[in-house]
Amino acid sequence: MIMEVLRSILKKPATNLYPAEKLEMAEKYRGELKFYPERCIGCKLCMRDCPTGAITIRKVGEKKFEAEIDLGKCIYCGQCVDSCLKKALEITKHIELAQLDPKKLKVVFGHEQAGESPEKPSQGAAE
């Protein structure tokens, strides 16, 4: 007991100064989804398997698809990633998804933004 007390006096704080210092998530942590429109073939298996109906695949042109992911509905189970035959979906470690405006929780991954990760929804999170 006394040893515990002494150790606690000398130890640095157990908590992190959160917004400044961020904790590293586990290697395969299930966070925000990422969609690669160029790989999607529009089979909609992900829509069928999603437990909450958070993902919607829309046809926007000849063999072109975009995905709308409702981050408020998503339970981050990653089943859509497993279901996808063409690996068009990927799970990322990104977890800071809080929003004040519910509309911002709906993220659309279209062709025009392809390649660049949708950083937009995350910016308001820390404020």
Added chain:
Amino acid sequence: MHNSKEFKIPIGPQHPALKEPESFSVALRGEKILGVDIRLGYNHRGIEKACEERSYVQDIYLIERICGICSHAHATAFIQAVEEIAHLAVPERALYIRTLVGELERVHSHLLWLGVAGHEIGFDTLLMYTWRDREIVMDILADLTGNRVNYGINSIGGVRRDISPAQVKDVLKAVDKLEERTKYYIEVATEETTIIKRLSGVGVLAYDDAIKLDAVGPTARASGVARDVRRDDPYAAYDKIQFNVITDTHSDVYGRTVVRVKELMESYGMIREILKKMPEGPIAIKAPPRRIPAGEAISRYEAPRGEDVHYVKSNGTEKPERVKVRAPTLANVQAVKHMLKDRFLADMPIVIAAIDPCFSCTDRSIAIEDGKSRKKNVMTWQELHDYSIKWHRERGFDPAEINRKFHKTMEGK
């Protein structure tokens, strides 16, 4: 002295001592409890019905959310039933991974319980210690499965994630650390006089009563009933692993503490053995079926709190026809009633906490039956609303009138 007077006090549905909404109506004489009436239904979420409207794949994640603590228990029990109906041969390695996650979950659940029990008896140091150590196992679970709770490790016919040699090393390291800490808790539980005096003789459930009331899990084992599904009806890889069923003869809350702490030590041994014996090979069957042939199955699983029973009936489509869940708390709730009888009111929080209750797992819907015609009826939201207004009016309280007054004052400002 007020001892001669009998009175009833309601504890819950909303009460600071309860973690979840549940109604206990306690009949008291002085400080002594004469009887307890437990009414379930405040936490009902209709998961069983919702399962019938979703496919098997979606149900795994829904079933997993029955309980936040023993999510793997529910998911595995469900998936075992589905695999039994479809006659799927699950790869050996998948079974070992399921068992591993199951045991890690038991470790985290028992550590959590130990902290809650410490908190209920005012021993908050224990809460801080155990919950700090629980972080170790939570981190391991997040690393192995991808989430701290609701692991989502199961899929039909296997598991979704493999375990790498580096992860094996991490788990072993964590287990070593936890074992060292648990030895300290055993010391605390067996030598600390505060704990022994506070918990001994509280919430007694004799061996005969435990059998009669069908107690399960650590509650039954603390009364000397060696009842453990892992040994009685082995599932996953439990038939290949050595372990002892821990029992205790104290039959009270102290006994339940001892059983849980000792079970932690058993779990560490099992985790090491699983990692040593884990065979190489695939982790899931190729192309799991979406349609499950018609049939029915019952699956049992020893959750950290006790035996969890799932019943699944399929009809050859993508969706189950019926899913029924019997959570361990439902089996133990009658035992709580018995334990509380003739005890003091002050013992109530720890006695209820000692079965490690999960009321949201347990909750059932209530069908209203007409006393005369024996007709069951279902109320719509509007009917229920009208009924409640009528009920209050008959007792001289008009919610509509109060509502009007309230709006008037608000507008006046």
